Amino acid sequence: MTAATINLTLHVWRQAGPRAPGSMVRYEAKGISTHMSFLEMLDVVNEGLIHGGHEPIAFDHDCREGICGMCGVVVNGIAHGPQAATTVCQLHMRHFKDGQVLYIEPWRAGTFPVIKDLIVDRSALDRIIEAGGYITAPTGGAQDANAILVGKDAADLAFDNAACIGCGACVAACPNASAMLFTAAKISHLAVLPQGQPERERRTLSMLATQDELGFGGCTNIGECAAVCPKQIPMESIARMNRELLRASLKRGRNKKL
Numbered sequence: 545m546t547a548a549t550i551n552l553t554l555h556v557w558r559q560a561g562p563r564a565p566g567s568m569v570r571y572e573a574k575g576i577s578t579h580m581s582f583l584e585m586l587d588v589v590n591e592g593l594i595h596g597g598h599e600p601i602a603f604d605h606d607c608r609e610g611i612c613g614m615c616g617v618v619v620n621g622i623a624h625g626p627q628a629a630t631t632v633c634q635l636h637m638r639h640f641k642d643g644q645v646l647y648i649e650p651w652r653a654g655t656f657p658v659i660k661d662l663i664v665d666r667s668a669l670d671r672i673i674e675a676g677g678y679i680t681a682p683t684g685g686a687q688d689a690n691a692i693l694v695g696k697d698a699a700d701l702a703f704d705n706a707a708c709i710g711c712g713a714c715v716a717a718c719p720n721a722s723a724m725l726f727t728a729a730k731i732s733h734l735a736v737l738p739q740g741q742p743e744r745e746r747r748t749l750s751m752l753a754t755q756d757e758l759g760f761g762g763c764t765n766i767g768e769c770a771a772v773c774p775k776q777i778p779m780e781s782i783a784r785m786n787r788e789l790l791r792a793s794l795k796r797g798r799n800k801k802l
């Protein structure tokens with residue numbers, strides 16, 4: 545079967561470096577196969593730029609399978625583009641129309657400074673994870689880990705929250721540039737497991753304090769984060785995290801070491 549092809553007009557954010565001024569630059573993407581992914585479409589544009597002696601568009605990617613969290617651009621105002629529950633590397637060109645005009649921008653948040661073009665520095669999310677620290681529960685090898693009984697509901701809840709790939713789309717989509725959905729997913733997936741109990745309160749307090757110190761905004765229940773999340777982390781995770789915070793704060797009141 546021959547793939548259909550489409551022509552697109554792209555307006556892409558180009559910025560030579562963190563301190564350089566940026567602007568939208570127009571490109572024509574011609575003969576794009578609808579079987580291609582969005583990133584493959586950018587690869588085609590980049591091949592043309594390289595052949596013409598121009599600097600290719602810089603964008604982040606790694607697995608291109610929706611599992612690593614490296615990719616992420618805003619397409620026509622939507623983080624990861626128009627397809628729900630889909631990373632931009634798994635977004636296929638069949639979802640676009642021939643002749644469509646696309647505006648492609650990096651994540652926009654003060655905590656995610658632009659490195660170059662569509663690449664931003666998301667290491668602030670790593671700082672939040674680092675603040676969570678390690679777990680002291682001995683889990684042993686695979687066999688030993690399987691010996692720790694985990695209820696089905698808790699296992700499912702932990703797994704759903706562990707699906708967060710740390711892409712940062714939630715931060716980019718939130719008008720407050722809040723990382724609450726990301727942090728909630730990370731806190732939730734350990735808080736419901738037996739292995740996560742020894743440091744449960746300390747982890748919650750530390751991750752949330754670090755998130756605030758880094759300058760992420762607060763949550764005002766707008767819901768844009770969950771709407772763009774490619775892993776469908778729900779707003780309920782933020783509610784659970786708030787309950788974790790209350791529990792940890794009360795416990796800290798009794799135990800100053802937390």
Ligand code: SF4
Pocket residue numbers: 707708709710711712713714715725726729769772773774775776777
């Ligand atoms: S919560 Fe969703 S949008 Fe936010 S970092 Fe995790 S996977 Fe990405």
Ligand code: FES
Pocket residue numbers: 604605606607608609610611612613614615616631632633634709
């Ligand atoms: S490149 Fe890995 S999730 Fe998109």
